[in-house]
Amino acid sequence: MNIALVSDSTCDLPYELVERYSIHIIPNVLIIEGESILDDASFSRETFYQQLPELESLPTTATASSGSYQEQYEVLFQQGIEQILSIHASSKLSGILNAASLAAQEFGGRVHVIDSLQISMGLGFQVLAAAEALEEGLDLEAVLKKVRAVRQNTRLIAMIDTLEYIRRSGRISWARASLGVLLRIKPFIEVKDGEVVRLGDARTRKKGIARLLEHLEKLGPLACLAVLHTAAQADAEEFLRRASPELDTEPFIVNATTVIGTHVGPAALGFAAVLQE
Amino acid sequence: MSNEQRSERREQFRNASIDGRAFKGLMEAGLTWLRTNQQLVNSLNVFPVPDGDTGTNMVLTMQAAVDEVEETPDGNVGAIAHDLAHGALMGARGNSGVILSQIWRGFARAIDQQEKLDAPSMSRAFAEARDTAYKGVVRPVEGTILTVAKEVAEAARSSSKDSNDPVKILEAIVEAADASVKKTPELLPVLKEAGVVDSGGKGLFFILEGMVRYIYNQPLDSAVTTVQPLAAMTLEDTLESIEPGQDYEVVVDFRPDQPLNLERFYGDLEKMGTSIQVGEGDGMYRMHIHVPTEKRYEPIDYTMSLGTITKVAMENLLAQMEALEKESRGSKLTLAPIEPGQIAVIAVAPGTGIARVFASLGVAAIVEGGQTMNPSTQEIISAFENLPTDKIVILPNNKNIILAAQAAAELTVKKVAVIPTKSVPQGLAAMLRLIPGGDFNEITADMNSALGEVLTAEVTTATRNVEIDGVFCQQGQSIGLLDGKLVIATNSLPEAVLGVLEKASAEDFELITLFYGSDVAKNEVNKIVDQVRAGYPDQEIEVQEGGQPHYQFIISIE
Numbered sequence: 001m002n003i004a005l006v007s008d009s010t011c012d013l014p015y016e017l018v019e020r021y022s023i024h025i026i027p028n029v030l031i032i033e034g035e036s037i038l039d040d041a042s043f044s045r046e047t048f049y050q051q052l053p054e055l056e057s058l059p060t061t062a063t064a065s066s067g068s069y070q071e072q073y074e075v076l077f078q079q080g081i082e083q084i085l086s087i088h089a090s091s092k093l094s095g096i097l098n099a100a101s102l103a104a105q106e107f108g109g110r111v112h113v114i115d116s117l118q119i120s121m122g123l124g125f126q127v128l129a130a131a132e133a134l135e136e137g138l139d140l141e142a143v144l145k146k147v148r149a150v151r152q153n154t155r156l157i158a159m160i161d162t163l164e165y166i167r168r169s170g171r172i173s174w175a176r177a178s179l180g181v182l183l184r185i186k187p188f189i190e191v192k193d194g195e196v197v198r199l200g201d202a203r204t205r206k207k208g209i210a211r212l213l214e215h216l217e218k219l220g221p222l223a224c225l226a227v228l229h230t231a232a233q234a235d236a237e238e239f240l241r242r243a244s245p246e247l248d249t250e251p252f253i254v255n256a257t258t259v260i261g262t263h264v265g266p267a268a269l270g271f272a273a274v275l276q277e
Numbered sequence: 278m279s280n281e282q283r284s285e286r287r288e289q290f291r292n293a294s295i296d297g298r299a300f301k302g303l304m305e306a307g308l309t310w311l312r313t314n315q316q317l318v319n320s321l322n323v324f325p326v327p328d329g330d331t332g333t334n335m336v337l338t339m340q341a342a343v344d345e346v347e348e349t350p351d352g353n354v355g356a357i358a359h360d361l362a363h364g365a366l367m368g369a370r371g372n373s374g375v376i377l378s379q380i381w382r383g384f385a386r387a388i389d390q391q392e393k394l395d396a397p398s399m400s401r402a403f404a405e406a407r408d409t410a411y412k413g414v415v416r417p418v419e420g421t422i423l424t425v426a427k428e429v430a431e432a433a434r435s436s437s438k439d440s441n442d443p444v445k446i447l448e449a450i451v452e453a454a455d456a457s458v459k460k461t462p463e464l465l466p467v468l469k470e471a472g473v474v475d476s477g478g479k480g481l482f483f484i485l486e487g488m489v490r491y492i493y494n495q496p497l498d499s500a501v502t503t504v505q506p507l508a509a510m511t512l513e514d515t516l517e518s519i520e521p522g523q524d525y526e527v528v529v530d531f532r533p534d535q536p537l538n539l540e541r542f543y544g545d546l547e548k549m550g551t552s553i554q555v556g557e558g559d560g561m562y563r564m565h566i567h568v569p570t571e572k573r574y575e576p577i578d579y580t581m582s583l584g585t586i587t588k589v590a591m592e593n594l595l596a597q598m599e600a601l602e603k604e605s606r607g608s609k610l611t612l613a614p615i616e617p618g619q620i621a622v623i624a625v626a627p628g629t630g631i632a633r634v635f636a637s638l639g640v641a642a643i644v645e646g647g648q649t650m651n652p653s654t655q656e657i658i659s660a661f662e663n664l665p666t667d668k669i670v671i672l673p674n675n676k677n678i679i680l681a682a683q684a685a686a687e688l689t690v691k692k693v694a695v696i697p698t699k700s701v702p703q704g705l706a707a708m709l710r711l712i713p714g715g716d717f718n719e720i721t722a723d724m725n726s727a728l729g730e731v732l733t734a735e736v737t738t739a740t741r742n743v744e745i746d747g748v749f750c751q752q753g754q755s756i757g758l759l760d761g762k763l764v765i766a767t768n769s770l771p772e773a774v775l776g777v778l779e780k781a782s783a784e785d786f787e788l789i790t791l792f793y794g795s796d797v798a799k800n801e802v803n804k805i806v807d808q809v810r811a812g813y814p815d816q817e818i819e820v821q822e823g824g825q826p827h828y829q830f831i832i833s834i835e
Contacts, residue, residue: 029370031333036370060330066375067367091415095372098415102375183634184788184819185709201638201709204787204817204835207730 006086009039013124021131032059049231069103084111090194117194121226121272122156156191158270165265224274226252230261286494294393297351303488308339309497310487321476331476334371341368358385373477383409396437403433420465422477428457454482525573533584613639619713624672628824657685667691674704694721700733702833734777734832790833792823
């Protein structure tokens with residue numbers, strides 16, 4: 001069976017892997033001061049995060065239109081693809097899955113849209129598992145089973161440097177409560193069952209990073225790990241060094257997509273991990 | 278614009294159906310009017326921050342739709358609607374854009390291949406638009422653009438029974454959309470809380486209203502240029518539409534020397550600000566405008582040049598909003614709602630500011646009390662007795678309250694852990710470890726371990742002469758305590774603050790948070806904070822109103 005794999009730019013998979021496995025990534029859209037910018041390889045994340053605190057108005061993000069999904073699916077079917085696996089960011093956090101599902105309706109069951117219930121590499125590891133399974137030549141059912149297993153074992157925890165961006169983004173209901181109170185805190189978040197839940201707070205970065213390490217250690221043996229950050233490369237490297245996890249695979253360090261960064265702000269640090277089965 | 282021109286456009290729409298060319302005109306008008314009001318739609322944000330994007334997303338979606346039909350031949354409304362829907366689908370941005378594209382998709386499907394748009398087909402098209410919009414959303418929510426689409430469809434259906442005139446139907450639709458938008462806060466509590474109407478619904482309203490304005494040849498590229506009866510001007514709701522940067526509201530009553538040229542009047546006002554409204558009654562005019570601070574006198578000078586001013590009112594919108602916010606903050610605390618089985622934290626707080634900070638971190642109940650007003654065991658029990666959970670954590674935040682808290686723990690059937698926090702900073706450190714859905718034993722152990730992560734400095738006034746911990750102090754002197762131990766006594770409050778920080782070796786820490794008390798003046802606080810900043814340039818300094826009595830400062834060093 002000829003199966004193609006589609007995801008979106010919130011999956012944060014390194015571009016080498018995207019190319020190596022021919023994964024079709026639909027870029028999301030960033031709107032900075034009225035201008036729409038595609039979140040793809042041509043857009044520098046480093047520059048974006050440098051500029052973010054200075055921008056007059058906060059950028060906003062938008063999902064790619066369902067039309068662009070429809071177009072991508074069409075192109076793939078024209079190329080002789082028989083089935084499409086389309087894995088995307090949690091439907092509880094963005095409209096991406098909605099856009100993809102709407103587009104899929106046009107193809108009568110040949111496009112399988114999957115809610116990863118995750119974002120960033122929490123989604124990326126599921127896409128990667130699908131890619132590897134497809135390369136092994138597994139059939140659709142077996143591929144889906146692998147993806148589900150990874151989804152079950154994925155944990156994503158992060159420390160956000162300031163509540164400000166997540167509060168302003170308006171997507172997370174608990175972030176609203178702190179409106180008007182200025183106590184400087186660095187919230188910990190976990191993406192769990194597709195939603196962002198709060199895991200307490202830190203008040204200083206040093207103690208926050210120490211606690212992030214504790215969270216990681218508590219998970220036990222890991223199969224895969226990605227250290228995620230928004231423009232905090234040095235902290236991410238230091239974190240990985242201190243964590244020194246024993247893994248079956250090479251760990252990643254990922255400067256997370258600006259589409260996520262817009263909502264969490266710069267200097268966030270976290271990880272996505274897949275537990276050993 | 279002359280009345281002649283106005284009626285001419287209306288004549289084009291006199292027929293019982295809308296042809297392709299007119300349909301394109303309507304869509305373009307909808308886009309233009311939406312763009313004119315884009316910032317207003319953006320500002321309908323649940324959060325009082327200038328970063329809403331619904332208006333922008335809808336404009337981009339609608340723009341893509343209108344661009345798509347540019348080349349479509351005028352001959353067939355169905356074909357135009359088809360291309361329009363395709364353009365919207367490809368260009369859809371954001372949730373509101375996706376739903377808008379679904380609306381056009383349904384609309385187009387209902388009038389497929391139809392040459393002209395008449396009353397019955399309009400009714401069908403809006404019904405299909407509604408159905409498609411609802412299907413495009415996994416979990417439809419009322420009080421949004423969906424509800425507006427639904428009520429628009431209903432208005433199209435019922436008005437098409439009474440009339441064959443497409444313009445009449447469009448007017449009925451706009452009226453229904455307007456009413457529907459105004460009702461959204463009743464359906465969606467989060468809107469009501471924020472005091473706004475739904476932004477997506479409002480965007481849809483502007484698109485439809487633009488069409489009717491186009492038919493009547495009313496301007497589309499400048500915001501509201503109508504004159505209302507003076508009595509009908511409602512200015513109370515202006516806070517709901519406050520735009521970023523437009524900080525002052527200016528209202529001027531005047532009698533013009535010459536008949537007022539409204540076009541020019543609006544044109545000139547638009548160079549100064551936004552939210553322009555003009556009312557008229559008996560030759561008296563009232564002008565309302567929002568302007569940036571530096572332009573606050575311009576509308577007055579300008580109106581003065583046109584006639585005689587009888588009354589001027591100016592209000593600082595930002596200050597008003599802050600005052601409102603402060604009022605609501607002062608009157609009640611937003612405490613975390615507790616679900617059955619979750620861990621609920623009860624914190625003892627010696628001041629309103631400190632209570633607010635605990636509330637912002639998610640405590641379920643506050644018990645007032647502190648150094649000189651220890652709450653009773655009963656007061657503590659009452660705070661948690663009625664919470665819908667049996668997992669309770671108490672933060673006494675004062676060494677004299679720990680025992681009362683422990684007694685409370687023994688007098689209840691609920692599972693209670695008292696974290697022996699001796700100070701507010703310790704209580705906050707413990708609070709940071711709360712995960713409401715976490716394992717009770719794990720979380721309370723975590724909270725206990727957090728107490729050592731923070732140093733507490735307190736500055737107060739000595740009530741008598743005494744020597745403790747090797748420090749002698751006289752009554753009335755400022756004294757500094759570090760983790761409960763007297764470390765400095767001096768005649769100056771700033772010296773006491775700096776002295777206790779020095780004893781704490783604050784330069785080795787990252788963050789210093791000062792909670793100032795109710796009996797220290799704000800300018801005194803500012804002076805002291807400046808000195809602290811100067812003395813600790815590498816540390817982050819945060820200042821919070823604590824509101825506690827007797828203690829000029831409670832300081833957290835971490």
